Amino acid sequence: MTGLTSTVRGVDSGVVFELAGRLDHHTAPEVRRTLADIPLTAGQLLIIDLSGLTFCDSSGIAAFVAARNHATAANATIAMAAVPAQVARVLRLIGLDRVLSAYPTAQAASEEWTRTAHRHRDHRQ
Secondary structure (H helix, E strand, O other), X not given: OOOEEEEEEEEOXXXXXXXXXXXXXXXXXXXXXXXXXXXXXXXXXXXXXXEEEEEEOHHHHHHHHHHHHHHHHOXXXXXXXXXXXXXXXXHHHHOHHHOXXXXXXXXHHHHHHHHHHHHHHHHHO
């Protein structure tokens, strides 16, 4: 059984939570605990980077929902990055692709957040 590693790092837009390995019923509880401990503030972006993910079952999908709920509770935004094709397919089938924006990389998600934040600031001035 291959495990899962996770890394949390700050970026200008907020926080990147990187997952590598298998996200399944054995590893999802730790992902949920780690997510709950990530401090978010209003307006930040939480990026879930799946570039190293090799497997994801329904427990992993539930962890993505928990991540969205955590971000929403903090008035933050969430984005997915480097979503593997099989995970993207499941997200489409269950409709989560409508509430979890996806980008090719964490950097692309962060750059889009920055562009959007500047547009909103420019309109308010």
